Amino acid sequence: MFDRDVWQEIFNTLKTNKLRTFLTGFSVGWAIFILVMLLASVNGMQNGFTGQFNDDATNSIFVRPGTTSKAYGGFEAGRRIQLKNDDLEYIKQSFPEDVEYISARYYANTTARYKSETGSYSVQGTHPDHQAIEKTLVVAGRYINEADIINKAKVAVIGRKVAEDLFKDEDPLGKFVEFNGLPFRVIGIFTDDGDDNAERRIYAPVSTYQRIYGNTNNINMIALTYNPTYDLATSLEFSSRLEDLMKRRHKIDPDDQSGLYIFNYAEAFDNINSFTSVLKAIGIGVGFLILIAGIVGIGNIMVFTIKERTKEIGVRKALGARPSQIVNLVLLESVFITSISGFVGLLFAWMILAAIGPTIQTPAFSDPSVSLSVVVTATIILIIAGVLAGLLPAMKAANVKPIVALSDK
Amino acid sequence: MIEIKDLHKSYKMGSNVLHVLKGINFKVEEGELVAIMGSSGSGKSTLLNILGMLDGADSGAYTLDGVPIKNLSETKAAQYRNKFLGFIFQSFNLINYKSALENVALPLYYQKVPRKERQEKAMKYLERVGLKPWADHLPSELSGGQKQRVAIARAMAAEPKVLLADEPTGALDSTTSYEVMDLIQKINDDGNTILVVTHEEDIAHMCKRIVHLKDGIIVEDKKIEQVRAEQYV
Numbered sequence: 001m002f003d004r005d006v007w008q009e010i011f012n013t014l015k016t017n018k019l020r021t022f023l024t025g026f027s028v029g030w031a032i033f034i035l036v037m038l039l040a041s042v043n044g045m046q047n048g049f050t051g052q053f054n055d056d057a058t059n060s061i062f063v064r065p066g067t068t069s070k071a072y073g074g075f076e077a078g079r080r081i082q083l084k085n086d087d088l089e090y091i092k093q094s095f096p097e098d099v100e101y102i103s104a105r106y107y108a109n110t111t112a113r114y115k116s117e118t119g120s121y122s123v124q125g126t127h128p129d130h131q132a133i134e135k136t137l138v139v140a141g142r143y144i145n146e147a148d149i150i151n152k153a154k155v156a157v158i159g160r161k162v163a164e165d166l167f168k169d170e171d172p173l174g175k176f177v178e179f180n181g182l183p184f185r186v187i188g189i190f191t192d193d194g195d196d197n198a199e200r201r202i203y204a205p206v207s208t209y210q211r212i213y214g215n216t217n218n219i220n221m222i223a224l225t226y227n228p229t230y231d232l233a234t235s236l237e238f239s240s241r242l243e244d245l246m247k248r249r250h251k252i253d254p255d256d257q258s259g260l261y262i263f264n265y266a267e268a269f270d271n272i273n274s275f276t277s278v279l280k281a282i283g284i285g286v287g288f289l290i291l292i293a294g295i296v297g298i299g300n301i302m303v304f305t306i307k308e309r310t311k312e313i314g315v316r317k318a319l320g321a322r323p324s325q326i327v328n329l330v331l332l333e334s335v336f337i338t339s340i341s342g343f344v345g346l347l348f349a350w351m352i353l354a355a356i357g358p359t360i361q362t363p364a365f366s367d368p369s370v371s372l373s374v375v376v377t378a379t380i381i382l383i384i385a386g387v388l389a390g391l392l393p394a395m396k397a398a399n400v401k402p403i404v405a406l407s408d409k
Numbered sequence: 410m411i412e413i414k415d416l417h418k419s420y421k422m423g424s425n426v427l428h429v430l431k432g433i434n435f436k437v438e439e440g441e442l443v444a445i446m447g448s449s450g451s452g453k454s455t456l457l458n459i460l461g462m463l464d465g466a467d468s469g470a471y472t473l474d475g476v477p478i479k480n481l482s483e484t485k486a487a488q489y490r491n492k493f494l495g496f497i498f499q500s501f502n503l504i505n506y507k508s509a510l511e512n513v514a515l516p517l518y519y520q521k522v523p524r525k526e527r528q529e530k531a532m533k534y535l536e537r538v539g540l541k542p543w544a545d546h547l548p549s550e551l552s553g554g555q556k557q558r559v560a561i562a563r564a565m566a567a568e569p570k571v572l573l574a575d576e577p578t579g580a581l582d583s584t585t586s587y588e589v590m591d592l593i594q595k596i597n598d599d600g601n602t603i604l605v606v607t608h609e610e611d612i613a614h615m616c617k618r619i620v621h622l623k624d625g626i627i628v629e630d631k632k633i634e635q636v637r638a639e640q641y642v
Contacts, residue, residue, distance in 0.1 A: 316504075
């Protein structure tokens with residue numbers, strides 16, 4: 001295999017047939033290029049999708065009220081459903097085993113002012129558990145706690161962007177900022193992996209906001225996470241139990257699709273996972289089919305080469321070349337062409353991905369890249385492909401009868 | 410050195426069977442220079458191919474240097490060819506992308522002789538055929554006579570028991586033919602056994618024995634007075 005003479009011969013044949021070698025190699029290089037690019041693209045899509053969700057706990061469920069579309073329990077269709085604090089307590093007490101964290105959300109907008117700086121932000125009134133559900137990272141100070149809820153304290157946890165906008169270089173912790181004229185004390189600053197917009201948000205105790213807005217018990221949404229040990233089936237079963245219970249409580253027809261929305265992340269995640277794995281399978285499939293075309297191309301060229309070199313092979317056999325030596329020569333040449341051209345394709349794909357991959361950061365597609373395992377697999381595939389492409393022609397070459405090859409009269 | 414007994418060979422040509430060799434009995438001693446003559450279709454090339462283990466006989470016995478040649482596997486045949494036989498072809502059959510030296514060294518490569526030794530040996534034989542200065546030339550840069558001399562050097566490089574030459578002068582003009590024959594005679598003078606297939610009378614008379622083939626049988630087998638090719642060169 002590492003015989004200098006064998007390599008010399010291979011280089012010689014390749015050198016004398018430069019164009020042919022290039023064209024053959026191109027087909028395989030191109031196939032590998034496409035395969036890698038396809039896999040990287042699927043990877044990029046997967047990154048994009050998971051990137052959209054990774055700022056929330058993956059075992060979270062969101063309960064949003066809607067408007068009924070069916071008459072039920074003596075009520076007309078078109079009734080607006082309103083969630084209240086009782087609903088939260090009700091869920092908490094009905095599913096003590098299933099619920100891990102639970103929090104209300106109360107949506108409001110505010111004009112915030114600190115000294116001469118003002119800005120308009122969205123405020124979410126939440127419970128302390130919300131930090132775990134939303135995976136909020138508090139980088140300074142603390143999040144809302146139970147005492148804040150009970151005392152209806154005028155405290156706020158502000159996003160990094162809010163802090164930059166209002167406080168510039170000052171440390172916001174402990175400072176008072178006016179929300180619609182009411183002073184709130186900043187107790188924490190958070191960042192969010194999700195996106196910049198999340199960092200333009202302000203969290204405040206839900207009880208505080210309910211009091212400010214006319215002393216209501218209304219809440220806009222309930223966010224919760226279920227027991228993280230649940231698998232998909234259990235989590236789906238739990239969310240359907242939750243839905244049944246909430247629909248009964250609010251007198252919504254069990255078949256009414258718009259009265260109450262229960263959004264289970266696990267379901268969405270599962271959908272995305274199966275979607276991307278199907279895409280990946282398609283990518284690999286298409287890549288392989290193209291690669292097969294490349295292999296057939298190489299095999300074709302090798303058959304042609306053998307045909308052209310029949311006489312030479314005959315001479316070699318007359319001089320004492322064993323069939324195995326002829327097979328070796330052809331196989332090695334084939335593996336050599338496939339590997340080299342495949343590596344060039346791989347290298348090109350890798351360079352393009354390295355150059356433009358990190359700059360692509362759209363919601364649906366981000367950081368397309370290939371892992372080492374893909375590269376290693378591709379290499380193994382290439383060598384196998386080379387052997388496959390060379391095998392038939394090599395057998396053909398080994399079976400060349402010297403007598404037929406040498407008859408020139 | 411060579412002994413064949415009642416050798417038969419036929420080829421299938423579609424539905425017809427062409428009986429080419431119809432019982433050849435033939436013996437060659439060591440150091441002989443034998444011309445095998447005959448018109449085309451007489452079976453001389455077939456005989457040479459069987460002698461060269463490039464083709465198998467249908468029936469009959471063939472012994473080469475005391476070794477019975479029968480039912481050889483491809484690998485075994487390759488080994489025997491390499492060890493026992495040197496081939497010289499009408500169309501030279503040099504490998505066109507290899508230099509003269511590399512061509513001569515090729516049989517040694519198949520004998521697994523180390524590279525350095527191979528090159529030295531090949532150079533020695535190139536020198537013997539008078540082509541040392543052309544060692545690095547490709548076949549395309551050599552004349553017909555030179556190519557045949559390289560081919561002779563290649564046939565001899567493996568130090569075979571027998572040299573088989575199939576119309577060695579068939580593609581050469583008469584002057585070059587005599588040069589090549591001169592070389593073959595000199596190699597024979599050193600004690601090598603050589604078989605030459607030819608249909609040219611003058612070439613045949615430069616051997617020491619002429620075997621006439623006609624329609625697949627030996628019609629004449631006589632020792633002759635050798636005509637030295639040297640005088641025509």
